[in-house]
Each structure stands twice: as structure tokens, then as C-alpha cells.
Amino acid sequence: MSQFLQQVINGLSIGSVYALIALGYTMVYGIIKLINFAHGDIFMFGTYVGMLSITVLHLPFPIAFIVAMAVTALLGVIIERVAYKPLRKSTKTAALITAIGVSFLIQNSVLAVMGANIDAFPQVIENRYYDFLGVRVNLIQMIIFFTSISLMFILQFIVRKTKLGRAMRSVAVDKDASALMGVNVDNTITITFAIGSALAAAAGIMVGLYYIKVYPFMGFAPGLKAFVAAVFGGIGIIPGAMIGGFSIGLIETMVAGYGSTLYKDAVVYGILILILLVKPSGLLGKNVKEKV
Amino acid sequence: MKKLLSILAITLLALSGLTACSTTPKTIKIGLNLELTGEVSVYGVPEKLAAQLAVDEINAAGGINGKDVELVIYDNAYDSAKAVENAQKLVEDGVVAMLGSATSAPTLAIGPVALENQVLTITPSGSNAKVTMNGDVVNPYVFRACFIDPFQGLVLANFAYDNLSAKKAVVMGSNSSDYAKDLAKIFGDQFTANGGEVLQVGGDVSWYADADTDFSAQLTSIAALGDFDVLFVADYAARAGLIIGQARAIPGLENVAIIGPDGFESPSLNDLAGGAANVNNVYFSTHFSTLLTDTKVQTFIDNYTAAAGEAPSALSALAYDSMYMLFAAIKTANSTDPVKVRDALEATTAFAGVSGTISFDEFHNPIKSAIVVKLTDGLQTEAIVVNP
Secondary structure, three states, X not given: OHHHHHHHHHHHHHHXXXXXXXXXXXXXXXXXXXXXXXXXXXXXXXXHHHHHHHHOOOOOHXXXXXXXXXXXXXHHHHHHHHHHHHHOOOOHHHHHHHHXXXXXXXXXXXXHHHOOOOEEOOOXXXXXXXXXXXXXXXXXXXXXXXXXXXXXXXXXXXXXXXXXXXXXXXXXXXXXXXXXXXXXHHHHHHHHHHHHHHHHHHHHHHHHHHHOEEOOOOOHHHHHHXXXXXXXXXXXXXXXXXXXXXXXXXXXXXXXXXXXXXXXXXXXXXXXXXXXXXXXXXXXXXXXXXXX | OHHHHHHHHHHHHHHHXXXXXXXXXXXXXXXXXXXXXXXXXXXXXXXXXXXXXXXXXXXXXXXXXXXXXXXXXXXXXXXXXXXXHHHHHHHHOOOOEEEEOOOHHHHHHHHHHHHHHOOEEEEOOOOOHHHHEEOOEEOOOEEEOOOOOOHHHHHHHHHHHHHOOOOEEEEEEEOOOHHHHHHHHHHHHHHHHOOOEEOOOOOOOEEEOOOOOXXXXXXXXXXXXXXXXXXXXXXXHHHHHHHHHHHOOOOOOOOOEEEEOHHHXXXXXXXXXXXXXXXXXXXXXXXXXXXXXXXXXXXHHHHHHHHHOOOOOHHHHHHHHHHHHHHHHHHHHOOOOHHHHHHHHHOOOOEEEOOEEEEEOOOOOEEOOEEEEEEEOOEEEEEEEEOO
């Protein structure tokens, strides 16, 4: 029993990471219906900025955290303005392919600058363990878990209760009508990208603290898993990203813990296929018929 | 008269030719064909320094069979084509034997040249199994001084069973590399043959993939297996470090002995394990350690440090042993004929080197002791010699 509970903790920890990344995915998709495949690499970029802020610039951790989020948000804005904005009137496939291109561009630029070495993220938070009910939880696991939950609430608040959020939702429904109502569509989309990228940086630093290993391709696998998580929960729906992230994390952990680590990815992607077949709108999604 | 003169001239010519043939060279030439520049010069340079030290020592002691040893040094810059060119130049220079290369790829390229020209070559550290082979049979002219990777699985199984008194082991490894797969298999087989038991977690090896970063689920299941004495991780530091760090956070695995191959030996191991404090009761096998207390080793360390300005690495030790094995073979053969030297080298038994006591198996791989190094708080604190 305690083994099972421990596996649940393991699953929730990795699930929080997926949820954090999935939040950014789902937000961008929710507003402009673009699956930003570069999101995993923006996450990787954020980890590097966080790491270098601590190791090279010797910034204290909270400031490094903010610097990483700010720099990564800026990267998100640049990507949006340079790569996606000119394609806003093109087909969705064009934007999707561009996103994949941007993903490779970021990956290989970091590879060129930082080299293929594996770096270790500085352990700035001293890890502590808490044992209860035969289960062990560590401090960083808790930090990741609560960060992802609180960021979800903050995002939900922004989208639902603020003027910016209203603008985002209106852009999501109809860009042209929003523009007619006085919403600055370009700025709204840019801000969405900035927030999504800042979230990715936050996730990256959490991952750095928890998993330590930092390398240029680190965004690829978690990015894909987070995408599955976002689809699982219902892409475009913020609480869905959360639920999807935790579910994928738990499923993966149970497969690894009670089956074999080698099958966990196959199971996760199998689930993606199942969802797309059975309920393409995801767990929390409503089936909205597109008007023709 | 004319005729007489011409006869005389011919005789003289013939005589001079004879003299040239019978004049033996004053020195014994040994060629170095190493990576002295380029991306892996960190391997080649210490080997050159160690070879130089060995030559200086033997010459100071009067040379071999009364002749001084002379090194002919060529840099191959980790370029296989260059390595082949160097080998051909060394053959023309009339070397008795060649030392090189430090890494496997250039050594593989040198193999055919050595075979074709019947010139012995010995690689101190080329660990690829194919290096000493010519297709499916052994290349009679290529030897190596380091043990090959899978051999460590055998040594570590003996170490776990004999030195750590482990009766139950769990084996983890990456299923993406031959290095890990061979090691995991050989460790498991040998540990079982010794009388130990390998606990099962989804097959006899608990596999993972190279890209994995989260091992907590797997380690939690391993911890649930109950009492076992040793966790064998067949992998490089990139993942072994993470596994060590994550294992130490799991109830039941805080103090279990974690052992692994020379892939553990990396400056990043402690960082990836989340700090040196997590790296306790960790052991890895290697070729050489400066912690060895043997007087022969200590003398080597002192002399090398004095000559090179830094402590010797495993590579220096292996190159040093390679040179002395060559010296011994030349002495035994009492000849500088490469074929006779080769025969003598092949017959090497129980050669006492600084990296262990060496004999060769049928594939020219050394059968030798390995060193197991203990890490305490991330530092090397003890070196144990383990015989195969």
C-alpha cells in the first residue's frame, strides 16, 4: 500500500511538470488555435537562462527565476512576431510547420552555443524529506506541485476576470469582430505568448531543480507529453491542462512502477490516439460544432 | 686489368652491401601514433608523457639488451586516415613496434597496416572489442593493455559477492547502449554463477531508456523488492548520477551500495546526483587509481608527477604498462625482429604492471585485475584491487 501511495506521489510530481508545460500549450491554442510545437524548446531555453543566471551572473534564486521568466517571455514575443504573425492569414498547416521549424531552430541554436554536454542545474534549494504514512515527499516535489496549482488559478483568474482575459477570450472566438469592438488583437496575442513562455520558463526551472540534468534536447520529450496532457484534458481549457498533466504523470508512473519503464511512452501515446478517436475534445471539452 | 678492376669493384660493392645488412641499428625504435592534438588529445597526451617516462627510465637503466630505446612520435589528431599514414611512415622508419592509438577508431584503422607489414601495435586504451580482431579471427599484430568494457561486469560481480558480501543484487541499465547491455548481462551471469541471486523487476534487468530522467517509479518498485545488498547500474554518469540522487531519496534505498562501471568516473556525477552528500557507498570499476598503496604504483606516480607536472591518469598508467610489456617482449625475444617480438608479447604471462597483473587471452585482451574505487561524499576514498 505504501508503495502504491509512493508511486502516486511520484506520479503527481512528474504530472505537475507536465501540467506546468501544458498550461502554456493550452493557452496559446485556446487563443489562436495554434499548436505551438516550439513550446517544449521555449521551456528548455528558460531552464538554460535560469541556470546561467545563477551560475554565471550569480543572481539569487528568486531574481534568477524572474529574469528567466522575463527573458523567455521576450523570446516568446519575438517568435510570435517574427514567425507566426506573418502567417496569421495562412493555413493552419503552414503555422504548424513553422512551429516545428522554430522548435528545431531554438534547439540547435542552444546546442551551438552551449554544446551537447549535460549540465547540472545548481541545487540552490536544500532538499528536505517529509515522511508520513510510510510515504516520503520531498520539498522540491511540493514546490512543483503547489507552483503548478497556483499558476493554474492565476491563469484562470486572468482569463476569466480581467480585461485582458476578456480580450483573450474574444480574440479566441472571433478576431475580426474583436477588432471591431476595439480589442487590439495583435497585442492580445503577443501578451498570450509572453505569458505562455514565462510559464514555460517557470516549468523549466522547476524541472532543473528536480531533475538536475540540463541539455539542449531536454524540451522534446516533456513537450510532447505535455501536448498529450493538454489534449487529454481538453486543449484550450486551462483546468484541463492541469487534470491532463496529473493523469499522464500518474499513468506513466504506474506503467513504469508496475510494468516496465520501456512501455510508459508507448502507453502515453496510445492514450493520445485513443482520445483523438473517442473524445477528440478531451476530458473537459465540449463538442462544439463548427459553423459552416 | 680492366676485368680485374671490375671484379674488384663488384666484390667491394657486394661487401659494402653485406656490411649494410649486417650492421644492426644502434637504437631500438618504438613508434608512437597518438592523438596529440584535436578533440581527444586529453587521451593521447598523457599516453605520450607516460611512454616518454618509460623510455627515459629504461635508458637510464642501460637500455634493453644493451641498446637504447628511441621514440618516433607522430600525431594522428584523432583522424583515422592520418593514423594509417603515420603507421606506414613508422614502418618505413623501421620501428620494432608501435604504440597507439589511444582511442578505438584510429586503432581500428591501424589494424590492417600492422597486419600487412607484420609490425606489432599495442593500444593502451582502445576498448572497442573489434580493435584486436581481423574480421572473426584475432589480428595477430594488435594487442591492448586495457580490459574491454564487458569485462568490468565480471569484476564487479566478483567484487559485490566477495568484497561487499552481497547475496542479492538488482541490475539496472539503459537498453539503448551496447555498453550497458553487455555489462548488465555479464554482471548478472557472473553474480548468479558466484552463488548470488539477481532479483527480478520485470525481467532480470530493470531497463530504462537513454532519454529517461525520472527513475523514481522504477526505484520505488525496486525498493519494494525488500532486502537486497547491491544495486548495479550499468551506465554512464549522465544517468547514473540521476539514479544515485533519486535512489537516495527513496525509503529503503538511502544507504544501499550502488556499483557501476568506469562510466561513473566523471566530474559531473556528483552534480547530477544532487550534490556530493548523496554520493556515498558508491563504487565503480576503473583501470587505475592513484590511491593504490603498492610501492611500484607509488614510484610510478612520483616519477610521472615529477616529469609531467600532474598526477597520472588511467591512460598514463596503461601507456606506461604497454611500454614495459614491449620492453619485456623485446628482451625475451632478444631480437628487434617485429615478428619475434610479437611472439614474445603474445606469451606474456603475469606481467606486473602499475595497472594490474597482465596476461593475454586468445583475443589479445588482457586478463588482469581491475580497480574498484569507493566514493564517500563524492570523493574517491579507497581503491580495491579485484582479480577476475
